Structure formats: structure tokens, C-alpha cells
Amino acid sequence: MDINALRRLRAIEQLKDSDHWQTVDWLPEIDSTNSEQKRRAVQNELPRLPWLLVADRQTGGRGRAGNVWWSPDGCLMFSVALRFEGEILERIGQLPLVVGVSLAGAIENQVDSPERVKVKWPNDLFVGEKKLAGILIESVVGSGNAVWIIGVGMNVVVPLDEADLMIRQSATSLHREVTASRRAELSIESVLLDLLDGMAQCLSDWQRDEDWLNEHWTRYAFLNGKRVCVALHDGHVFGRCLGIDAAGALVVDDEQRGRTAILSGVVESWES
Numbered sequence: 001m002d003i004n005a006l007r008r009l010r011a012i013e014q015l016k017d018s019d020h021w022q023t024v025d026w027l028p029e030i031d032s033t034n035s036e037q038k039r040r041a042v043q044n045e046l047p048r049l050p051w052l053l054v055a056d057r058q059t060g061g062r063g064r065a066g067n068v069w070w071s072p073d074g075c076l077m078f079s080v081a082l083r084f085e086g087e088i089l090e091r092i093g094q095l096p097l098v099v100g101v102s103l104a105g106a107i108e109n110q111v112d113s114p115e116r117v118k119v120k121w122p123n124d125l126f127v128g129e130k131k132l133a134g135i136l137i138e139s140v141v142g143s144g145n146a147v148w149i150i151g152v153g154m155n156v157v158v159p160l161d162e163a164d165l166m167i168r169q170s171a172t173s174l175h176r177e178v179t180a181s182r183r184a185e186l187s188i189e190s191v192l193l194d195l196l197d198g199m200a201q202c203l204s205d206w207q208r209d210e211d212w213l214n215e216h217w218t219r220y221a222f223l224n225g226k227r228v229c230v231a232l233h234d235g236h237v238f239g240r241c242l243g244i245d246a247a248g249a250l251v252v253d254d255e256q257r258g259r260t261a262i263l264s265g266v267v268e269s270w271e272s
């Protein structure tokens, strides 16, 4: 067996042996790991949760705001389906930010300058001015509790030179950003295991401690203090970003409306 196949087998074994994951699937190809988990949730055919679904290729990768997610070989793509119960539901709006912070924490010590690792609200992972990973969180409300689907796409060793101009200008890869000593050992499997460990730890800490996000967000906040333009469903907000509020909303000092909390929107541009 070649070294890559062995590494893959070992990673799957490790995940299946852990107490955390109740279902682990790793597929060669699918339209979208998020779509598959959504379909299964809607059809009431979910396996035991938490369910980790990884795919080597996606033919219909989806991003936020209806965007297509570029899903070439070398992109790590997975979704986690899980439930939340009890008091945490009052803070569930923070979930995207918590996941973003967890990814940042998992990779910051692998890159040349950890302080360049940031989260652009709500949950784009940036290194410097370039996007390394995106997160798409969806929920399906059925007869029981809602199921949350956390989809992550990270450019690990993607062929950025072959991407279209927009992606070439705005994206980076872990292969480009890691320290030289780490580059040789970089693999989809090793990054997946690091991200999942970090995410499980952060989600658990966040559920126990209501100040968790407050204490961790500022260190990674990409937009704080910058002038931003945010597209809402019914217009735009322009002004200086002041941070986030307790609900996880982006707070902007809008030039006309004054202090404005944005729960859902797309930050279209920012001051670098």
C-alpha cells in the first residue's frame, strides 16, 4: 500500500476509534458534503451524530450567499452534523464565529507569522489579506431538535495558479503559508485531524463558558477598527467596524444610521 493510502486509512481509523465521532464517512466524490447532510436530515435518515462527512471532490460545492465553492483536489472539504440542546441555544448565533476562531487557533502555529491569522466576520479564515478557508453553517429543523451542519472548505494544497483571476487574487493556501519545516509533512489528513480537534475543544469550552467568544474573538478579529461596506438584503452599511455584540452580530458605526448591529450580511469591502 502506498504512503498516501496508508495515511488515509490511519486517519479514518483514528477518527472512528475516537469517542467523539459516532459516524465517519470519507467519500471520493459528492455534490456537496453540506447538501448530503441536509438531504439526510430532511429525509429523517441521519446516522448517529455527531456525523463527520469528508469528500475528496465536490461537484457542487456551495459557499455563503449562494456562491460556488471552488473544490479542486487538495482542498479539504468536510461537514459535521450535530445537535445542540439547552441553554446554548440562546447563544447559537455565535456558532459561526466560534467555528472560525477554532480553525484560526488550529492553524496559527503552523504559519510563519501567527498574528496574520484572522477571522473575517462572520467566519472566513484569512492569512494576511487572503482567504484560506470558508465555513458554511446551515440548520435543518425537523420534528425533534434542529440539526446543525458545519461545512468547512480549506485550501490546503490547491493549484491556485489554475484558479480563476478572482480566486488567484483573493485566496491563499496552507501550503503557501506554512513554515518551511512544516511544508513537507502537510497533508489533508493531518490538517483535518488538527481542525477537528480544535473545533471539538472550542465547541465544548464555548458551551461551558458564556464569555468564551468575548474572550477569544478580539485576538482574531480581522475587521475591528477598519472601515467596511456590508451588503444587507435591503441595502448597505458603511462605516467603522466596532466589533461584535453578545449575539455575534457585527457592530458598525454607520455614517448615516450610527451604531448598527448586523446579524446577517456580506462584508463586501474593507480598508486594508
Ligand code: BTN
Pocket (backbone or CB within 6 Å): 031, 032, 033, 034, 035, 058, 060, 061, 062, 063, 064, 065, 067, 069, 076, 077, 078, 079, 124, 133, 134, 135, 136, 151, 152, 153, 154
Ligand atoms: C464560504 O466561504 O462561502 C463558505 C465555503 C464553505 C465550503 C465548504 S466545502 C465543504 C462544505 N460543502 C459545501 O458545499 N460547502 C462547504
